[in-house]
Amino acid sequence: MKYNHLEVEPKWQKRWEEKGCFHAEENSQKEKFYALIEFPYPSGQGLHVGHPRPYTALDIVSRKKRLQGYNVLYPIGWDAFGLPTENYAIKNHIHPEEVTKKNVARFKKQIQSLGISFDWSREINTTDPDYYKWTQWIFLQLFKKGLAYKKEMAVNWCTSCKCVLANEEVINGQCERCGSEVIRKVKSQWMLKITEYADRLISDLDLVDYPPRVKAQQKNWIGKSTGAEVDFKTTEGDILTVYTTRCDTLFGATYMVISPEHQCIEKWQDKIANIEEVRAYQTEAAKKSDFERTELAKEKTGVRIDGVMAINPVNGKEIPIFVSDYVLVSYGTGAIMAVPAHDTRDWEFAKKFNLPIIEVVKGGEDVQKEAFTDCATGVMVNSDFITGLSVEDAKVKMIEWLTEKGVGRAKTNYKLRDWVFSRQRYWGEPIPIVHCDKCGYVPIPESELPLKLPMVDSYEPTDTGESPLSKMTDWVETTCPHCGGKAHRETDTMPQWAGSSWYFLRYMDPHNNDALASKEALNYWSPVDWYNGGMEHTTLHLLYSRFWHKFLYDIGVVPTPEPYAKRTSHGMILGENGEKMSKSRGNVVNPDEIVEQYGADTMRLYEMFIGDFEKAAPWKAESIKGCRRFLERYYNLQTKLIDGEEIRKELETSFHKTIKKVGEDIENIKFNTAIAALMALMNDIANVGNINKAEYRVFSILLNPFAPHITEEVWCEAKLGEGMIVDNSWPQYDESKCKADEIEIAVQVNGKIKAKLMVPAEAGQTEAISLAKSDGNVQKAINGMNIIKEIYVKGRLVNIVVKP
């Protein structure tokens, strides 16, 4: 029998869609299950074999959950705004909307050829005005709550994209997308106050089931630290405030450092004796990008400010102030107190500038030779009223003292910055705000949403850095919704992250015109039960969408504080050479070819069998055959089909064991071993020589989530049961039948294997050991020795410990 996937697969895909087999039910009494994959960006290159890995994985989960009686929502859509499309449009003089339409059509066709059980009736597209209406609506709510604000600030400017980038999008001083140099530029930007949610974004990680590495990365990114602010008086009579996590070391502060951008330099310019030198240093620092500053900072540089000194509040000592670029203006207060004895960076700097190093924490080596930074074991010395305390106690005491004297306070800081939300590009959601000279920034009325992206002739970014929209005077000039006077529209658009920050909510009720989703739908479907995505999105997308969701929770729109109950991450599929697949490396594999040659089922099976789902794995064209062979053996079982409505005794254990294993492995994202178990069961069946209807039925259902087309075909051809497999239910296993009556155990003497023998599965210690001792090899090994100990692990082994 020949299996023709080219004919069979499209047939079933069509039938499923016609019958709406995978459409999530509305108003269902069933228990819900919401599975979510990161919706793709429809790029011009089409799908590569990496895309289907997560889709297939959650497809397996979804299909199994449906068979188990759940009302499953497994949707897909398109995250279609974004720069590559816009750049392509510019280059080829086609409207981005056209480009998007074309790319979506291609992606859709490719994905549908894989037989993923997406609910296509809920397909969404972030560039659809009916969709971005609600993206804009959320922005307006943020604005109304004061969480969206405009700020003049130095931004990351990509010289090639001519566009502002979020800190998160700058990799080693280069644009994440195009790799061009990123420089600093001062611009007025829309910002979102994600920092207001920093604490909850950390603490609510306790509510969700994410892999530890994902949680760790999120915490790391937010970078919470607790410490204190300390006010230093200066000889100018003003105050220089620093942030420190080590206020216990205040007695060891021998100098201060401010960042080159610190405002005090302007304030003190008339008093600074060496102002030229300081200015020159500032200029040097400004020339460097952030990347260079950190990169070149192997050797510390700086300039001492002559003419102004700071006064240490704990002992009244005058200490010098330096300007150095190892202090960042954007973190803490942009100024630090330097304690060279107990901070590595301060120590390096002190050595270079020959500054005093005073030990205030005892427990390390000579602080003149190396900084002692351990907080756990140290004891305070040379520190007046905190001498003798542990570091932790000293911190507490010091904060009390500072607070009492009014020269300091406890303070928490975060590395996380507010989210730069403006983009000076065309292909994004317009920001629904107008600026009126009289009223300032005014939101447009919600009734006017969506604010549609106007058609323009040219999407080229302007050299001034304004959005292409700024050239559209008709669109820009408008009236103020507040006073009716002349006003102009915001011409910046939103970043690509906007549409993807809430898309999972829209799937719950994708065609609603009155709300982003109905209350009923939100209450029924929230939260997402299982969200799978790439590690590359753990710090950006995941954090942004959790932030938006928390905001929506606060204003009563969504019912849960966290959007995703469970998150898993898939490993990348690498090229044959073990490198990341990319066009430039020429190692990209197109799934179309695999589907054509071997069929979607084989492709799915191979992608799941390739290795641990959470780890990267190299693609091996040679290995795919094994999966195809397995499916053919399954298909050809039809020629060995016999009657029988019950699983036969000789296959009972194999079947029950496999039902258990496959079910558990799917839940634990161990698809590779689930498939291995099915292959092993196939081998058991081959040994028996034939298969009966009951057995074939169970095998088909177990295999169905992995290889849905061929199993439906066999089900139908061999008349295994009613309707389609998708109308049936997942088989049950009987725990007592998962183990054979007799099992093989190993017999060791002193931990070395001497024999293997069959014993009753339920054998007790005495029985097993006496059986073990009856073995010839074992007898030889223990003969004439004293038995010290006898160990029996049920169903596993016997170990006899002997001594001469």
Add this chain to the structure above:
RNA sequence: GCUGGUGUGGUGGAAUAGGCAGACACAAGGGACUUAAAAUCCCUCGGACUAAUAAUCCGUACCGGUUCAAGUCCGGUCACCAGCACCA
């Protein structure tokens, strides 16, 4: 440097919670079928010593430890991957 992770045959990878290392595949070799090839089926397949699928020894990056028993636990070292990187 910090955080998280990984290291097992020729290859991809298995191994419950400390209990038979190498499941399941791929490749390779041998055989059957065939005029032949492909496909299919059967056998072998970590290494050493072997006539042997007898026995023995070695073997999960490296060194040491705990244990009747270690890929798994503990201490140290090395390598690689990812993220962060002067965050006071």
